[in-house]
Amino acid sequence: MSPAPRPSGTSPDPAEAPGSPGPARASAPTGEPARPASPEPAAASAASAGRPLAAHPASGWDRARFERTADELLLAVRPYASEGRAQIRLPGVPSHNGTWSDGLEGFARTFLLAAFRLAGAGGADPHHLAEWYADGIRAGADPSSPERWPTFAESNQAKVEAASLALALHETRPWIWDRLPERTREQVLAWLGAMVGDAMPGNNWIWFQAVTEAFARTAGGAWSEADLTRTVELTDTWYTGDGWYSDGLTGGAHRNHDHYNGWAMHFYPLWFCRILGDAAPDGLLDRYRARLRRFLDDARHLVGGNGSPLLQGRSLTYRFAALAPVWTGALFDATPLPPGQTRRLAGLMLGHFTGHGATDENGLLTLGWHRPFRPILQVYSGPASPYWASKGFAGLLLPPGHPVWTATEEPLPVERADFDRTLTAPGWLVSGTRADGVVRVANHGGDHADPARPHSDDPLYGRLGYGTHTAPETPGDPRGGPVDSSAVLVDDAGGASHRRPLERLSVAGRTAVSRSRAHWPDDERWDCFGGPDTTYRLGPWITVASVLRGPLEVRIARVDPAPETPEHPAHPGPFRLRLGGWALPRTPQDPAATTHQAPPTATVAGSGLHSTVVSLNGFDHAEVHEGTGSNALGPASATPALRTGGPPRWAHPYAAAVHLSGRPLTQAELPRLHLCANPATGAVEALVSWPDGVEDTVLLPAPAAPGCAPAAPCSAPAGARPAPLTPESTPATSESAPTAGATTPTSDAADAPAAAPTAKESAHDA
Known part of the structure; x- marks a missing residue:
C-alpha cells in the first residue's frame, strides 16, 4: 500500500494549543533572517522516555558463539535437502532462475558456511559436515544423477554458485576435495571448466569466473590466462579511489556503489590471490590489500551503534554478508581496525540481525531484513539467496588464539x-x-x-x-x-x-x-x-x-x-x-x-x-x-x-x-x-x-x-558573509x-x- 499524506493541521498550531506559549521568534539583525522556532514535542519526548534508544549494546560475541550460530544455520537447512544432498530446496517463492537453480544455490552457499566452520576448527567435525557435503558434491557433479547441478548454459546463476563451491573446496581440501573419488573430482572440474572463455557480465560476476578458474588451475582443471588477465584489468578500471569500486560501469560511468564493493569487489580478489598462492600475479596481493585497508577505514564509519550496516543498495537480504570485507581485512592483514574493534563490529552486526528476526521459527534465514520483506528483493532473489550471508562467518578461519578473538573489544567510531x-x-x-x-x-x-x-x-x-x-x-x-x-x-x-x-x-x-x-x-x-x-x-x-x-x-x-x-x-x-x-x-x-x-x-x-x-x-x-x-x-x-x-x-x-x-x-x-x-x-x-x-x-x-544562466560562484569576496537576497516587489x-x-x-x-x-x-x- 503506497504511503498516503495526512493533511497539515491535524494537530493544533502551538500558538493556539492550550497551555502552549507558541513558537517564539527571535529578532533578526538588519539583513539577517531570523532562526525559526521549533516547537518542543514534549509529549513525544515523554512518551519515548520509557523506551530509550540503545546506542551502545554489549556485544557478547566470542568465537564459540559464532561457531554455535554457524552450526544452527547449517543444521536448520538439512531437512530441505534432496535425497542425495546435492540440492537444498528451501520453502518460499522461487527466484526467476527457477527451483533447480535455487536448489544449487542452497547447496553452494551453505557449503561455503560449512567450509569456514570446518576449516576454522582444523577439521574437527562434530556434525559430519565433510561427509554431508561430500555426498552432495558426488550427486551434483555426476551428469547422470537425477540431482545433477544445472550447467552454466542451463542456468546463468550457476556461475555465481560455482565461485562459492570453488572457495569452499579450496578451504576444505584436506577433508573433502582430497578424499573425493577421482571420478568425482574429474566431474567437478568438467562442470567448472565450462566457465573458461565465458563472456561474463561486466560487474562483480567476472570474479566468479576468476575464482573458479583459479581453483581449477590448482586442481589440474581448465583455466584461461586471458580470463584471469581480463578480470584483473577490468577491476582496475572500476576502481574509483579511496578504497572504493564501482560494481562495473553504468553508461560508462562509476555509478554503482553499494555493498558489492565490500562483499564482492574486495572479497574475491584477495581470495583469488589466496587460492593461487605464489602463482598470483606479482604485486597483486599487495595492491588489493592496500585498497581494502583504505576502504575499511570508511566502512567502519558506516556501521551504526546498533550494529546495523547501511540500509542502501541491492541484495540487502544478504544482511551480515556486510562483514565479508571486515573478516577479509583481518585474514589478510589488510585492515586499519584494531583486533578488538573487528570483533565488536562483527558481533554487533551478527547480533543485530539474529536479535531482530532474521531467522524464522525453523531457523532459516528469511528473505528480508529484520523480517520477511519482499519489496527490497530483486528478481534473482530466491529462498536460499540470504545464505550469501555465509561470508559473515569467514572470520572463523582465524585461529582461536588470534588477537581478534582474544583482545578486549574496542568501540566503533560512532561509539567513540x-x-x-x-x-x-x-x-x-x-x-x-x-x-x-x-x-x-x-x-x-x-x-x-x-x-x-x-x-x-x-x-x-x-x-x-x-x-x-x-x-x-x-x-x-x-x-x-x-x-x-x-x-x-x-x-x-x-x-x-x-x-x-x-x-x-x-x-x-x-x-x-x-x-x-x-x-x-x-x-x-x-x-x-x-x-x-x-x-x-x-x-x-x-x-x-x-x-x-x-x-x-x-x-x-x-x-x-x-x-x-x-x-x-x-x-x-x-x-x-x-x-x-x-x-x-x-x-x-x-x-x-x-x-x-x-x-x-x-x-x-x-x-x-x-x-x-x-x-x-x-x-x-x-x-x-x-x-x-x-x-x-x-x-x-x-x-x-x-x-x-x-x-x-x-x-x-x-x-x-x-x-x-x-x-x-x-x-x-x-x-x-x-x-x-x-x-x-x-x-x-x-x-x-x-x-x-x-x-x-x-x-x-x-x-x-x-532560460538559465551558466553556473559561476557568487561575487562575494572569499570568506565574506553573503549579502541577503535583494528585495523585489x-x-x-x-x-x-x-x-x-x-x-x-x-x-x-x-x-x-x-x-x-x-x-x-x-x-x-x-
Whole structure:
C-alpha cells in the first residue's frame, strides 16, 4: 500500500494549543533572517522516555558463539535437502532462475558456511559436515544423477554458485576435495571448466569466473590466462579511489556503489590471490590489500551503534554478508581496525540481525531484513539467496588464539564520538552521532542508473538519505512515487517526480550538490538495472544541496526550466515542490505524529528516534505521509514532509532542516541560513551558520540550459558573509518571476534568470 499524506493541521498550531506559549521568534539583525522556532514535542519526548534508544549494546560475541550460530544455520537447512544432498530446496517463492537453480544455490552457499566452520576448527567435525557435503558434491557433479547441478548454459546463476563451491573446496581440501573419488573430482572440474572463455557480465560476476578458474588451475582443471588477465584489468578500471569500486560501469560511468564493493569487489580478489598462492600475479596481493585497508577505514564509519550496516543498495537480504570485507581485512592483514574493534563490529552486526528476526521459527534465514520483506528483493532473489550471508562467518578461519578473538573489544567510531566524513568516491556525506549511535548518509553520487536516459527511482539507490537506523520506503505499489528523503515535484494528480539519473555537481567537506531532471514514468516499477521500457514525461531541473552536520541536514532545492526533448513528452504541470524527511517505523505505542505551521514543521517519532523537517525558507505546509507494508523495519511507518502551497518559483532557493536523532529537535539546534544570488550567473550561494559558530557555504549553480544562466560562484569576496537576497516587489506569480509549471511569457524577460527572492521572504521562513 503506497504511503498516503495526512493533511497539515491535524494537530493544533502551538500558538493556539492550550497551555502552549507558541513558537517564539527571535529578532533578526538588519539583513539577517531570523532562526525559526521549533516547537518542543514534549509529549513525544515523554512518551519515548520509557523506551530509550540503545546506542551502545554489549556485544557478547566470542568465537564459540559464532561457531554455535554457524552450526544452527547449517543444521536448520538439512531437512530441505534432496535425497542425495546435492540440492537444498528451501520453502518460499522461487527466484526467476527457477527451483533447480535455487536448489544449487542452497547447496553452494551453505557449503561455503560449512567450509569456514570446518576449516576454522582444523577439521574437527562434530556434525559430519565433510561427509554431508561430500555426498552432495558426488550427486551434483555426476551428469547422470537425477540431482545433477544445472550447467552454466542451463542456468546463468550457476556461475555465481560455482565461485562459492570453488572457495569452499579450496578451504576444505584436506577433508573433502582430497578424499573425493577421482571420478568425482574429474566431474567437478568438467562442470567448472565450462566457465573458461565465458563472456561474463561486466560487474562483480567476472570474479566468479576468476575464482573458479583459479581453483581449477590448482586442481589440474581448465583455466584461461586471458580470463584471469581480463578480470584483473577490468577491476582496475572500476576502481574509483579511496578504497572504493564501482560494481562495473553504468553508461560508462562509476555509478554503482553499494555493498558489492565490500562483499564482492574486495572479497574475491584477495581470495583469488589466496587460492593461487605464489602463482598470483606479482604485486597483486599487495595492491588489493592496500585498497581494502583504505576502504575499511570508511566502512567502519558506516556501521551504526546498533550494529546495523547501511540500509542502501541491492541484495540487502544478504544482511551480515556486510562483514565479508571486515573478516577479509583481518585474514589478510589488510585492515586499519584494531583486533578488538573487528570483533565488536562483527558481533554487533551478527547480533543485530539474529536479535531482530532474521531467522524464522525453523531457523532459516528469511528473505528480508529484520523480517520477511519482499519489496527490497530483486528478481534473482530466491529462498536460499540470504545464505550469501555465509561470508559473515569467514572470520572463523582465524585461529582461536588470534588477537581478534582474544583482545578486549574496542568501540566503533560512532561509539567513540560524533563524526562527519566525506566519501568522494560514492558521493556521500556521512554523519555519526554518539548519543544515539545513528549513522546517516546524504547521497549525491552514484544511483546505479545510466545517465543517458531517465529511470524510475529505485528506493535503494535514488533517495537523498540512507541510514543505519532507517529504511527507505519501498511500497508494494510504486505509484505513490518518492516521499522519504527526497526533493520532488508533485503534479495535480499527486504524482511525484523521479530523480534517477542524478548528476553530481560537488562533494566537499560537509556539503554536496546534485541535479536531476524531474520526470514522471508511465510505468513506475523500479529495477536497479534500468527498469521497464516506458514513456517518461519530462519536467524542470531540480538542483539539491545538502549540508550535513551531526543529526541535522540543511537541504536546499531550486527548480529551473528545462528544454523540451523529442524523445519524451513534456509534463505541463502545474507542480508543487515537496521535501521529505526520514521515514521511521511506527507502532501503536509511539507518540502521534505532529504538524505545525509557524514555521511549517512535521515530526514523526518511532523506534526511539525522532524525524523532523522544519522550513527554513519558502515552504508553506507541513504534512505526514503514512505507509503500510512499505518499510523493511516494520509493518507501519511514517514520513514527515513539507510542500509549497503553489508552484515553486524558478531559481528560488527552498530550504529546510532535516533532523534524525534519538531526541527531539530543539530551537537551539537550528542553524541560521543566509542566501545570496548572483544576478549575472543565476547561482545561489547559501551560508549555513551553526549555533556553535561553525559555518558552511554551498553553491547551487543554475543549469547550463535555455532560460538559465551558466553556473559561476557568487561575487562575494572569499570568506565574506553573503549579502541577503535583494528585495523585489513583484508577486511570486507575476510574469517577471515565472513559476514551475506556469506558461513562460514570450518576452525578453522570459529568457533571463527569474528575479531573486526577497529578503523579506527569506526572513519570513528562515
